[in-house]
Amino acid sequence: xxxxxxxxxxxxxxxxxxxxxxxxxxxxxxxxxxxxxxxxxxxxxxxxxxxxxxxxxxxxxxxxxxxxxxxxxxxxxxxxxxxxxxxxxxxxxxxxxxxxxxxxxxxxxxxxxxxxxxxxxxxxxxxxxxxxxxxxxxxxxxxxxxxxxxxxxxxxxxxxxxxxxxxxxxxxxxxxxxxxxxxxxxxxxxxxxxxxxxxxxxxxxxxxxxxxxxxxxxxxxxxxxxxxxxxxxxxxxxxxxxxxxxxxxxxxxxxxxxxxxxxxxxxxxxxxxxxxxxxxxxxxxxxxxxxxxxxxxxxxxxxxxxxxxxxxxxxxxxxxxxxxxxxxxxxxxxxxxxxxxxxxxxxxxxxxxxxxxxxxxxxxxxxxxxxxxxxxxxxxxxxxxxxxxxxxxxxxxxxxxxxx
Numbered sequence: 001x002x003x004x005x006x007x008x009x010x011x012x013x014x015x016x017x018x019x020x021x022x023x024x025x026x027x028x029x030x031x032x033x034x035x036x037x038x039x040x041x042x043x044x045x046x047x048x049x050x051x052x053x054x055x056x057x058x059x060x061x062x063x064x065x066x067x068x069x070x071x072x073x074x075x076x077x078x079x080x081x082x083x084x085x086x087x088x089x090x091x092x093x094x095x096x097x098x099x100x101x102x103x104x105x106x107x108x109x110x111x112x113x114x115x116x117x118x119x120x121x122x123x124x125x126x127x128x129x130x131x132x133x134x135x136x137x138x139x140x141x142x143x144x145x146x147x148x149x150x151x152x153x154x155x156x157x158x159x160x161x162x163x164x165x166x167x168x169x170x171x172x173x174x175x176x177x178x179x180x181x182x183x184x185x186x187x188x189x190x191x192x193x194x195x196x197x198x199x200x201x202x203x204x205x206x207x208x209x210x211x212x213x214x215x216x217x218x219x220x221x222x223x224x225x226x227x228x229x230x231x232x233x234x235x236x237x238x239x240x241x242x243x244x245x246x247x248x249x250x251x252x253x254x255x256x257x258x259x260x261x262x263x264x265x266x267x268x269x270x271x272x273x274x275x276x277x278x279x280x281x282x283x284x285x286x287x288x289x290x291x292x293x294x295x296x297x298x299x300x301x302x303x304x305x306x307x308x309x310x311x312x313x314x315x316x317x318x319x320x321x322x323x324x325x326x327x328x329x330x331x332x333x334x335x336x337x338x339x340x341x342x343x344x345x346x347x348x349x350x351x352x353x354x355x356x357x358x359x360x361x362x363x364x365x366x367x368x369x370x371x372x373x374x375x376x377x378x379x380x381x382x383x384x385x386x387x388x389x390x391x392x393x394x395x396x397x398x399x400x401x402x403x404x
Contacts, residue, residue, distance in 0.1 A: 007090070009044055009052045013037045016085050019095045029078070036082035039064075046332070052090060057083035058175055063328045075325065091166065096146075103138060106145035112152045113137050116189045126282060136182040143167065152195045160187070161205050168207050176207040219352065224340055225250050231337040238317035240304030242330050244296040245314060249331075249353035251293050255280060256327050262313045267297065 007015065020033055043060050044050070061083060065076050088096045105113045116137070120130050143163045149155055160183070168176045187201040220228075229246055233239035248254045248262070257279035266276050272289045301313070308321040315321045331353065 006051060008050050009041060009086075012052050012086055012090060013041070016089050016095060019089070020085065023095075032078050033082045033085070036079045037086075040083070040086075052086050054087045054090075057087060064326055096142075105138065105141050108149075108151050109141040109144065112190060112193070112195065113141060113186070115193075116186055119189070132178075133182050133185075136179045137186060139167065139179070140183050140186070152190055155187070155190065155196050155200070157200060157203055160200070164205055164207060180204075180207045220340070224338070225353065227338040227340065228331070228334045231334045234299070237300075237304035237306070240296075240300040241314055241317060241324075242334070244293075244300040245327060245330055246334070246353070247293045247296045251290055252287055253354040255354060258285075260312065260314065260324065260327060263311050264301070264313060269294075 017034065017037070020030060025033075040052075040057075040060055043063075044052075044056070049056060061076070061079060064079065085095045088094065104110065113134075117130055117134055120133060140163060143166070144155060144159055147159050147162065149159055163183070164180065168179050184201045184204060187196065187204070190196045191198045191200060229243070229250070232243045232246065234243050245259055248259050249256075252274070254262075254276075255278070258276055261279055262274075262276065266274055267289070268275055272291075272294060273286055274289050275284070275286045277283070278285050297313070305313070306315055306317070306319075306321040308315055310321065310323050312323040314324045314327075316324055
């Protein structure tokens with residue numbers, strides 16, 4: 001349940017900080033949480049948001065760490081914890097205890113949850129998929145535990161629906177459906193084992209979200225993209241790096257995670273091509289390397305990249321010269337310099353340039369299967385979701401309605 005009066009983000013943070021201080025965390029960890037709160041405040045100022053929501057917290061993390069979640073890092077885990085604390089207080093009036101380091105399922109659900117995950121391994125599911133299911137089950141079983149459910153056989157429809165109402169309804173649509181799907185698969189697993197009623201998974205309520213402004217299509221026009229690129233200072237080391245990053249996103253549509261993971265051996269200069277294993281899907285992708293993108297990479301590698309033993313191409317411009325983590329700030333920086341409004345209903349991560357490329361290709365009447373190949377999508381349906389928002393193109397397909 002939510003606190004009776006809706007607090008502004010600033011008020012919410014002021015209420016949570018004393019609870020953080022009371023938990024006697026190590027001072028370094030406590031200060032890190034407070035820094036995340038300050039970052040979130042700045043983020044909300046940029047996006048003209050006054051109130052916190054779980055969906056806003058998810059977007060903040062997604063914009064900072066990318067769509068495929070550089071979510072394995074300790075930095076992400078700490079920032080995730082700070083967002084969860086705000087969400088906990090907003091919905092329950094307190095900060096819920098989280099298991100640290102080696103997180104474990106509540107004892108009464110441990111064997112069933114671990115059996116479910118073991119079966120996923122036997123079925124050949126990818127490690128990231130298994131981890132995603134595990135994280136979702138932590139949330140679900142923690143809720144059941146806090147609701148007084150003492151064994152798997154005691155999971156009733158009432159508890160499941162309460163979980164959906166109290167937790168999943170606050171997520172963005174895709175995230176909510178993702179958790180909802182995992183929960184139902186786990187329930188089906190329990191019913192297959194004879195632990196719960198076989199029809200329970202089919203009876204749970206759907207995810208319903210609070211009404212909120214719909215996100216506008218996260219794309220930018222050709223002129224806007226060119227304006228962004230024109231703002232980069234290509235004489236400085238950081239500018240050379242940023243320009244190469246933006247060119248990879250705008251000209252090739254590479255995902256943030258693939259740009260972050262790009263290494264010199266992925267560039268095949270003799271054939272003017274890039275060959276990668278996509279972080280998100282694990283699928284191989286080979287793309288031609290346009291001259292302007294190639295020269296941007298060469299300029300950075302020869303004249304901008306610091307000497308470092310790091311394997312990745314893109315590094316911090318200042319010491320320590322380690323792999324660059326936050327790519328989305330690059331785009332936001334040059335958008336602001338170009339005078340492009342940071343509309344609060346649009347995403348502003350580097351991923352939007354990938355989305356924009358797909359839309360621009362469709363505008364030029366490039367076939368969908370060719371767009372799918374460039375973006376490295378396994379399924380055409382994924383590509384169609386990317387380009388389905390192009391109203392101008394869809395209008396060309398509209399049928400005239402004859403007068404009656």
